[in-house]
Amino acid sequence: MNRLDPFSVSTHVYKTVEGHPIQIDVLVPKSTLEKKRSIPYGDNTRIPVILRYHGGWLFGGQRDYPNWLAQWVCDLAVKHDAILVSADYRLLPEATCEEALDDIMDAYIWLSTGLTDALKSTYKDSPVIAPDLDRILVGGESAGGYCALQAGLTFFDQSSNPTSTQPIPKPRVIYAEFPYVSLRTPHWTQSYPKQIWNQPQLPLTLVTSLFTSISHSTTLNNGKRPIVSNIPMVSPTGQFTERAIISTAAEQHGRTLDFFGPERDPAPGKRRVFPEDRIEDGRILPPTMFLHGINDSIAPVEGMDSFVEWVRKYKAVAGMKEGREEREVMRYYRVPGEHFVATDMKLDGSEPEWLKEAVKFLEANWLGARNAAL
Structure with a gap:
């Protein structure tokens, strides 16, 4: 079965660059639509949001390719009646990394500027379908994990670099599956x-x-x-x-x-291509779950190890500097497996204990104590 079968999918353009439309998909669980149709208009029926960025080295990939979208993420969306959003972005090397980052950020901003209207236009007979922008989970696999971390570093703490005159909702929690990090290490820079x-x-x-x-x-x-x-x-x-x-x-x-092309401004506080630099410059992440296979041949686990140590060094997850226990705000699951280690895992009771624990961590931070507990 295609893992997108449980969803109603609509496609929208979230920005246009030189006449080229860049698209975003909005996936609403079909079971959610059936539930909401029976609820009188006006009830509090806002539902949580998952924004997922696809992988592909930043050089390729597709928002609508189902096999790289983790099954457990699809199951999580259905379980919690969540809207799942998946975005394209300009790809390297035709674009620079800075241009790709522009799109990554604009896709996140679209949640607050375009998602509600997209739902209204798609589900005219279901006016109660609306996003709860106070409950946003952001994630991605491989290069999409890089994108998710970059969105988290940008939008969780907006005090030092506001991107809009209007407040932009904060992501509550990040999941980064085998992300594209530590890109200046020998694996990535030496032949x-x-x-x-x-x-x-x-x-x-x-x-x-x-x-x-x-x-x-x-x-x-x-x-x-x-x-x-x-x-x-x-x-x-x-x-x-x-x-x-x-x-x-x-x-x-x-x-x-x-x-990648050049950075627009390599000055401390302005540079943004490498998450490690942004962390060193004082940016912080929301609560974050990292997942990596120890046998990963595409993004070696040692790069993830180094990145996690960098996060610890700078206490770069919300709450760390205030003395919260690491386990409360960050999880790193270093597990046996290759790239895409958990992509086909389902939340049906067959999943390993570490994935059950990881999902509980995400639920607690994404949905609040009333929905899940650690």
Whole structure:
């Protein structure tokens, strides 16, 4: 069964860049729609929100590719009658990382500026479907975990860099599955043989040819770089697409950061490409759950270990500086498995104890004590 089958899905444009629409999907559990249709209009029927960012090295991926969206996240949405939102964003190297971050932030802002209207236009016969923007869970897998952390660092504490004249709701909690972090370590910056997923050692020419192609397209388009925001990374038969193979080659040859482009402002307090820098500059995360497989060949667990230690060093999760126990505000589940370690796990009683515990942590911070307890 497709893991999106339990949802009613609508697609919307949350921004347009040079005529290119960037899309976002809104998934409402069908069971929730049936419940709400029986509730008189005017009742307190606001329902919580999950914003999920997709993975793909930041170089590819799709908001609407179901197999990378964790089954347990889908189950969590159905369990709590939550709206699940999944966003595309501009992809590297056609875009810079800064431009991708613009979209990542705009997708989050759209929750408060566009989600309510999107629901009203889609469910005209269900006027009581409305988001509870005081209960937002943000997460993602792989590069999507990077996106979720960046959104958390931006919007949880908005005092030092307000992005809008109107208050933007804070995320209550983050989940980051095998996230894209510690990108300046040798694994990502040095060329040496790396066994990544099931791929052989690939030639560097795959990477350089992509840059040549983009440069040629830019020249033909009067200096404007092409814009892409939705590219498959896995074929219908489960094989890596050309885009995923190029991404793998870049990682093997230590060229991943070449795709990122320059930071707009590398000054402390302004820099934002690397979450580690933002943490050093004083940004903090909401309560956060990290999950990583110790056998991860795409994003080695040692990078996650280093990032968690960095978070601890700077007490960079809300409550740490005030003396709260780490376990109250942060969880790190370092478990056996490859990339996508928990993607197919269901919340049906068969899940491992660590996932049950992780979900309880998310529920308690996302929904409040009345809905779940540690």
